Amino acid sequence: MPTFQSKTFRRTTTASSSLGERLGALYRAKLPRHPFILFGLPFISVMVAASFALTPATALRYERYDRKVQQLSQEEAMELGLKGPDGEGESIKRNPRRRVVGSEREEYYRLMAKDLDNWEQKRVQRFKGEPDGRL
Template sequence: MPTFQSKTYRRATTASSPLGERLGAFYRARLARHPFLLFGLPFIAIIVAGSFALTPATAVRYERYDRKVKQLSQTEAMDLGLKGSDGEEGIKRNPRRRVVGDEKEEYYRLMAKDLDSWEQKRVQRFQGEPDGRL
């Protein structure tokens, strides 16, 4: 029984072969000798170029979301108390309490509160917002 040849079978490229077949044969022959140059480097280049190409698209997505969240009509602003009736900005209802005196006085005032007797109250949700109850 004859032994197999050590050469691998590759069809001979002729002048009548299509260009794609000739380029494929050329690429496969060189790939065995230079795998990083012909496979790894193009792969890494595509990944890096894709990252640079997708960065502006992602930025546009987040900017659009920020604009949507920041849009607040004038009636909503008045309902929330963010603008007065004359259009001036500033919180009109329930301003935060200022700390009067030094830190020690404030510390002792807070320590004097009874922290053991408190009642848990649910926060009122906006219309249509899920409240977490099943």
């Protein structure tokens, strides 16, 4: 029984083997020696390039969403109470719940003075036919 040769088998290059096949064979032969340069570096570069390429697409998505938000006319704004009678600024009707008066330090101490240990959990009233999560 003959012994096997230690040389690897290489096909003879013929006219039928294309450039792509030869480059592929060369790539597969070099890959075990330099895995990061031939596989890792191209992969990382594609990921970084894709992030830069997708940034304008994401910005375009949010710009389209912002354009969909309807701008109110002056009459609608008056009806909703968003503008004053002169058409500028906020309405006098609109009262915020609570304004922050004073500095941040005063606000901090006001919040710290609240009793957070005594509280009661209350369920929100549901519409008729809406499941409330009770079994």
